[in-house]
Amino acid sequence: MATINKRPSGKWQATVRRAGRSTSKTFTKRADAVMWARDAEMRAERGELCKPKTTTATLSDALHQLADKKPSERWRLHALARTKLATLRIDVLTAAEVAAWRDRRVQEAKPSTVVRELSLMQTAIDHQLDDSDANPVRHVRRPRISDRRERRLTGDEWQRLLDAAVQCKNALMLPLIVLARETACRRGELLSMQWCDVDLQQRVVLLSMTKNGHARFVPLSPMAVQVLTTLPRADDRVLPITENAVRLAWQRLRARAGVEDIRLHDLRAQAATDKLLEGWSVAEVQVLTGHRDAGVLLERYARLRASDIVAKLHAVE
Known part of the structure; x- marks a missing residue:
């Protein structure tokens, strides 16, 4: 059965579950999510619904791989890859561990910086998994950003x-x-x-x-x-x-x-x-x-x- 949910980011996540298996994908437009879900349901009827991809890669591995795709964020990704949290394998990483890292990090960096770093972690892990719901970073609440600037040049x-x-x-x-x-x-x-x-x-x-x-x-x-x-x-x-x-x-x-x-x-x-x-x-x-x-x-x-x-x-x- 397919479900379409709107994520806090404003994007649409389609999830198809059948016989204990599930697969999901996130889209910018709801129409694209619906179309993908229909196709996934047809594959599920034919018994072609794949098990979510698992990985033994560490968060550090995922961050280094993402750095190759995002040159503008390379230095930040490499810095995150050196943290203690990044030594953990993705398949055992929990939302509680990510939340604990967030609470420590917010003591030394601005909320906007922490939100950016969490987003990079989430993207890095998404590239390793088929089921985005299995990404623990997705289930961690972001710090509230209240650093709006009004500064303008004269x-x-x-x-x-x-x-x-x-x-x-x-x-x-x-x-x-x-x-x-x-x-x-x-x-x-x-x-x-x-x-x-x-x-x-x-x-x-x-x-x-x-x-x-x-x-x-x-x-x-x-x-x-x-x-x-x-x-x-x-x-x-x-x-x-x-x-x-x-x-x-x-x-x-x-x-x-x-x-x-x-x-x-x-x-x-x-x-x-x-x-x-x-x-x-x-x-x-x-x-x-x-x-x-x-x-x-x-x-x-x-x-x-x-x-x-x-x-x-x-x-x-």
């Missing part, structure tokens, strides 16, 4: 950042921060961007490696096209620089600009806010940022203020 601060980037020893920092604000791309997406995926004639770039695992086309503004046109093509990557080099250079850059409370990720939120203030619809901004959930976009990235609305209300006076 025109003067942006100019100071640009001036500081010009003085930076790494010549790629200036195009990186400009592209970050123009495209709303994440740092990892910018650093994994390949020249073969850049189409300056159509003014789009294909991002095949994204945080949510879904490839997307990003529209390029005139400024983004100008920046890309001036960059050398001596490497397959548009911005051949390591994440660690960016992190260190950004710390020096923002200190030189006198805006040490600005994070590089704030430029992504700034881009979303800029477009909303310019009159873009939420759906249009979603195409730019790649958010599949408009609620997340509005809650965490649309940093609008009451003064912005007042300005619009009195614009006709």
Whole structure:
């Protein structure tokens, strides 16, 4: 018998059980889950319902394998693979052990960091199992995230950042921060961007490696096209620089600009806010940022203020 359930993530999980066996799969769209469930039920009628795949791999093994598929998260995955929890085999790992790790970890890291790490663990284990319900991380409650930021750049601060980037020893920092604000791309997406995926004639770039695992086309503004046109093509990557080099250079850059409370990720939120203030619809901004959930976009990235609305209300006076 098939059941279709909506997960806390907003995705749809289809599960088919028959004669003590079960198989399940998660989909973004409910229609896809229903279609898969019907096919699985037919296979079950024919006695072809497979037993869930088991594994003797450790969590560390799974994390290292996922690192090969997610270059932008490689350093974080390798760090997780070195934890004591990661030494346990997946087939004996329990939700209680993961929850205990979560409680310890939340004492030393922000809730958003812990949520991100749990999501990576869940993905790594999912790749090892057929039955996602058997993944213990799925049954562990995530810490509540309450670190919403309202920080926005002023025109003067942006100019100071640009001036500081010009003085930076790494010549790629200036195009990186400009592209970050123009495209709303994440740092990892910018650093994994390949020249073969850049189409300056159509003014789009294909991002095949994204945080949510879904490839997307990003529209390029005139400024983004100008920046890309001036960059050398001596490497397959548009911005051949390591994440660690960016992190260190950004710390020096923002200190030189006198805006040490600005994070590089704030430029992504700034881009979303800029477009909303310019009159873009939420759906249009979603195409730019790649958010599949408009609620997340509005809650965490649309940093609008009451003064912005007042300005619009009195614009006709």
